Amino acid sequence: MPDLLFELFSEEIPARMQARAAEDLKKLVTDKLVDAGLVYDGATAFATPRRLALAVQGIPARQPDLxxxxxxxxxxxxxxxxxxxxxxxxxxxxxxxxxxxxxxxxxxxxxxxxxAGRPAIDVLAEILPLVVRTFPWPKSMRWGSGRLTWVRPLHSIVATFGPETEDPDIVPFAVDHVAAGDVSRGHRFLAPATFRVKHYDDYVQKLLDAKVVLDPARRRDIVLHEARQLAFAQGFELVEDQGLLDEVAGLVEWPVVLMGSFDPAFLKIPGEVIRSTIRANQKCFVVRDPKTGTLAPKFVLVSNTEAVDGGNAIVAGNERVIRARLSDAKFFYETDLKTKLEDRLKKFDQIVFHEKLGTQAERIVRIGRLAAELAPLVGANVDSVKRAALLAKADLLTEVVGEFPELQGLMGKYYALAQGEDASVAAACEEHYKPQGPADRVPTDPVSIAVALADKLDTLVGFWAIDEKPTGSKDPYALRRAALGVIRIVLENGLRLRLADIAEFAGAHAPARHVTIVPKLISEVSEADIQSGKIGTTIDHTPARLADLLAFFADRLKVQLREQGARHDLVDAVLALKGEGQDDLLQIVRRVEALAKFLETEDGKNLLAGVKRATNILRIEEKRDGTRYTGAVDAGLFREAEEWQLSHAIEKAQGEAEAAVAREDFAGAMSAIATLRPHVDAYFEKVTVNADDKAVRANRLRLLDGIRAATLAVADFSRIEG
Amino acid sequence: MPKSDLPPHMRPERSFQGLILALQRYWADQGCVILQPYDMEVGAGTFHPATTLRALGPKPWHAAYVQPSRRPKDGRYGENPNRLQHYYQFQVILKPSPENLQQLYLDSLAAIGIDTALHDVRFVEDDWESPTLGAWGLGWECWCDGMEVSQFTYFQQVAGFECAPVSGELTYGLERLAMYVQGVENVYDLNFNGREGAERVSYGDVFLQAEQEYSRHNFEHADTTMLFEQFRMAEGACKTYLDAGWRRDPKDAKASRHLMALPAYDQCIKASHVFNLLDARGVISVTERQSYILRVRELAKACGEAWLATAAGGAG
Structure with missing residues (x-):
């Protein structure tokens, strides 16, 4: 069956768009083929800086007749x-x-x-131009006098179709003035001549001869392999960087990897600054000494050409630029060191954090207040916490962070150490941003913990107060990440915190109190404020908002526990409980763990079955009678010994379970509940719940409710599956 | 003319002025009109009406020129080897953008001695946007051995109007390019006139004192009261000239004409530069900054609209 070869040759496609574009090309063409009844064998798409290419194998020569x-x-x-x-x-x-x-x-x-089915080539002649005209580039443009849009000017199109063994036909179509043909071009400088192509295999080979590696994965391999080799040959190792690797593979058609050097004097600048400088501006890799892990005064660059002098001029040119860039970085770093972090804080008065949440300065005050409140709860020195909270954001105003925002926090640590701050204060400058995601490290130093929690909770409480909650896939302020961060910090450090109290504290000091452009508590908002435009939106810290935030935490906790392999029904069974401790994340997790263990035992499984049976009977009978059977049982109405025994057992088990829960001995609570099992079994064996005597029946139903009530000391069993 | 035919002092790799002359010659050979710098303070070559206004409307236009550019905030008192508050851009504008614009650009590099057999020239994504001009385009920064030597842009919109046909704009950072081809590390060490010994004039000889003086002026002494007033006056004048220049046809908007688009646009340029000075003096807050930019943009848009109602803008 025939194959399609399709190439769109243009001026340089941004590296970051190439992978997605290749995928889109494949999907758009193959979806349309399938819609047209042309089921193909396989398809592969590729991108280089100057071309998108697609090969589709095994397309039927004709559509089936209908x-x-x-x-x-x-x-x-x-x-x-x-x-x-x-x-x-x-x-x-x-x-x-x-x-x-x-x-x-x-x-x-x-x-x-x-x-009658049409020849596939005719169908392709309709599909392909449509794909070009409707291609979903993130940004596209016009050029010259034309109206066609593409990511950059589109120069030529190859579209050949035919069986492997024969010379293919050209798919007859044109997009504006660009007609499909069989002519492609090689590397811009090394092999600029045009050449004709037939099929995919021949296309790939001719491109290779013309110094173009079509497959981006192959280009990445070449870069990675050669970069490692070059570093190794000098006794170093490459600092690998997947994002950079993907980007440079999208900047070259013919990767040639070279190594350059810089003045070792620059190594006085923090390694991260050097790496960011060389990476962001020059798209070069850095290398390190494998023994010490510190950077070496070398870099690896990926050029797009085989220079006639072996690359000497290219290396020299890149070294010049890197020297200038590192001089700038060194200047920034040294300039930053001249100003103390606390002396920068005044500027935060002018910087708006969020139009409804006030300035950064106000936020820093709030974080400090909340962190100090948290300090004793997490075992941190209050003064250190206050100091850390005061300085933690100051590096945002430094030259280095201005240049490389990704170094925020880290630079704060360096500058704090340089001005002689306590090690835990310096560490908190960096670590209070952590964890940044599920894979990131969680701070463990108490000072870092206090500031990290305060930072995240202030954010959450603030955005909840102004009703900017995440919806669906939209979470512009990364609030889910903040909540998950709080959860991980609490759980991984085994912290006992009552979130409701803390959130309430944060809420009470929330942006609200500050006047200027910041909204106030709803009760304090005056008509004049609204008239003057000072108040954009009223906010409230009502209990409903707080409850909503806590529900959000519960939700995030569920996601987190599920990802760690916990059964979601057990999490629900614990979260459904009312009363104290439901805002204590650690307690919730311990309950879930105890419950999971219990349910693995014979007693647990049987008791669960018994409780479920009791609950089912109750549900049916309550529905039939239109009433609820709750409250104390009447011992005078017991007719069987098993009723007595169960009633006693419930009383005892419930008391013991509640006492154990109060001690936070959740395993003990489970054991206490487990004592119910033989009595529940015996009750169902010997006692007919639906007795003829109405009063006896109601009493027996209330006893069933007693089982349900007793187990609520540990979990809502009705939420448990199975 | 092959560069070997040039006398040594005129070679682009030896002389700053030789570099400029080589570029002018090359683009003249491509049919460009070689203009002289616009006689007002601007932040970039794009502000020259030969780019901003000529990019609008249907008429073909090919021009190249050097434009002294002022970025008051970039002053470093002559102490930074790379940053200047006054520098030169070489600007090329081709409307409609020709099919072989990339090749023309590469050939211009060859004309100033950058041989692609030796050097790694790359087109790296860089979308251009000028909030003050209400303009944007897509293109690249052009790298030579890792150094950005030019900006390459296909204008999509200028002064809020769609560009049709599209102009291709090339902007060469002349000092940086000259430092590269001359192989010097400090801009002030550039050989300006290509002579040696006592006859040699360096970039520093020409501009170092100016950089020092203007840095003092821009950051410390520029009269902000006067500048605020100048901004208001320029803004007011721009609007006045625009109003006075319109000959509106109430029945057919397309038949409306404008008689003073260029003088009005001068005031827009003036306002923009005054804003840059105020910004360098640090007297404009973050929130105000945005509103000043918007005010200049409104002027630019109104000037663009006026230009489209002139003969050169394609009306009548």
């Missing part, structure tokens, strides 16, 4: 109806239709419509 029966009007229907039917079915005379008998409703016409 046969369709079209039901028409009754025999003897009005002329109008007959005419419409003929037109719709593509017939010229009613004699061409057949008559189908129907003794009940009357005979009617049927037309057999046959649609």
């Amino acid at each position: 046969r369709e029966e079209k039901k028409g009007p009754r025999v003897g229907a009005p002329d109008k109806a007959i005419e419409g039917f003929l037109k719709g079915a593509g017939l010229t005379d009613i004699a061409q239709a057949t008559v189908q008998k129907d003794p009940k409703k009357g005979d009617f016409y049927v037309a057999l419509v046959e649609k």
Whole structure:
């Protein structure tokens, strides 16, 4: 069966768009082929800086023929109806239709419509230009006098179609003035001549001969392999960087990897600054000494050409630029060191954190207050925490962070150490941003913990107060990440915190109190404020908002526990409990763990079955009677020994379980509940719940409710599956 | 003319002025009109009406020129080897952008001695946007051995109007390019006139004192009261000239004409530069900054609209 080769040759496509574009090209073309009834064998797409290419193997030469029966009007229907039917079915005379008998409703016409499949090349000639015209580039443009849009000017199109063994045909189409053909071009400088291509194999080979590696994965391999080799040969190792590797592979058609050097004097600048400088501006890799892990005064660059001097001029040029860049970085770093972090804080008065949440300065004050409140709860020195909270954001105003925002926090640590701050204060400058994601490290130093929690909780409480919660896939302020960060810090450090109290504290000091452009507590907002435009939106810290935030935490906790392999129904069973401790993340997790262990035991499984049975009976009977059977049982109505025994057992187990829970001995609580099991079993064996005597029956139902109530000391068993 | 035919002092790799002359010659050979710098303070070559306004409307236009550019905030008192508050851009504008614009650009590099057999020239994504001009385009920064030597842009919109046909704009940072081809590390060490010994004039000889003086002026002494007033006056004048220049046809908007688009646009340029000075003096807050930019943009848009109602803008 024939294959398609499709190439769109243009001016340089941004590196970051290439991978997605190749995928889009494949999907758009193959989806349309399938829609047209052309089921293919396989497809692969590629991108280089100057071309998108697609190879589709095994496309049928023709679409299958279609046969369709079209039901028409009754025999003897009005002329109008007959005419419409003929037109719709593509017939010229009613004699061409057949008559189908129907003794009940009357005979009617049927037309057999046959649609012959078209040659695939004709279908492609429609599909391919459509794909070009509707291609989903993130940004596209016009050029010259044309109206066509593409990511950058589109110069030529290859579209060949035919079986492997024969010379293919050119798919006949044009997009504006660009006509499809079989002519492609090689490397811009090394092999600029045009050449003709037939099939995919021949295309790839000719490109290779013309110094173009079509497959980005292959280009990445070449870069990585050669970069490692070059570093190794000098006794160093490459600092690998997947994002950079992907980017440089998208900047070259013919990767040539070279190594350059810089003045070792620059190594006085923090390694991260050197790396960011060389990476962001020059798209070069850095290398390190494998023994010490410190950077070496070398860099690896990826050029796009084989220079006639072996790359000497290219290396020299890159070294010049890197020298200038590192001089700038060194200047920034040294300038930063001249100003103490606290002396920068005044500027935060001018910097708006969020128009409804006030300035950064106000935020820093709030974080400090909350962090100090948290300090004793996490075992941190209050003064250190206050100091850390005061300095933690100051590096945002430094030259280095201005240049490389990704170094925020880290630079704060360096500058704090340089001005002689306590090690834990310096560490908190960096670590209070952590964890940044599920894979990131969680701070463990108490000072870092206090500031990290305060930072995240202030954010959450603030955005909840102004009703900017995440919705669906939209979470512009990374609030889910902040909540997950709080959860991980609490759990991984085994912290006992009552989130409700803390959030309430944060809420009470929330942006609200500050006047200027910041909203205040809803009760304090005056008409004048609204008139003057000072108040954009009123905010409130009502209990409902707080409850909503806590529910968000519960939700995030569920996601987190599920990812760690916990059963979501057990999490639900614990979260469904009312009362104290439901905002204590660690306690929730311990309950879930105890519950999971318990349910693995025989007692646990049987008790669960018993409780479920009790709950089911209750549900049915309560629904039938339209009443609830709760409250104390009447011992005078017991008729069987098992009723007595269960009643006693419940009383005892419930008391013990509640006492154990109060001690936070969740395993003990489970054991106490487990003592119910033989009595529940015996009760169901010997006692008929639906007794004839109405009072006895109601009493027995209340006893069942007693089982349910007792187990609520540890979990809501009705939420547990199985 | 092959560069070997040039006398030594005129070679682009030896002389700053030789580099400029080589570029002018090359683009003249491509049919460009070689203009002289616009006689007002601007932040970039794009502000020259030969780019901003000529990019609008249907008429073909090919021009190249050097434009002294002022970025008051970039002053470093002559102490930074790379940063200047006054520098030169070489600007090329081709409307409609020709099919072989990339090749023309590469050939211009060859004309100033950058041989692609030796050097690694790359087109790296860089989308251009000028909030003050209400303009944007897509293109690249052009790298030579890792150094950005030019900006290459296909204008999509200028002064809020769609560009049709599209102009291709090339901007060469002349000092940086000259430092590269001359192989010097400090801009002030550039050989300006290509002579040696006592006859040699360096970039520093020409501009170092100016950089020092203007840095003092831009950061410390520029009269902000006067500048605020100048901004208001320029803004007011721009609007006045625009109003006075319109000959509106109430029945057919397309038949409306404008008679003073260029003088009005001068005031827009003036306002923009005054804003840059105020910004360098640090007297404009973050929130105000945005509103000043918007005010200049409104002027630019109104000037663009006026230009489209002139003969050169394609009306009548």
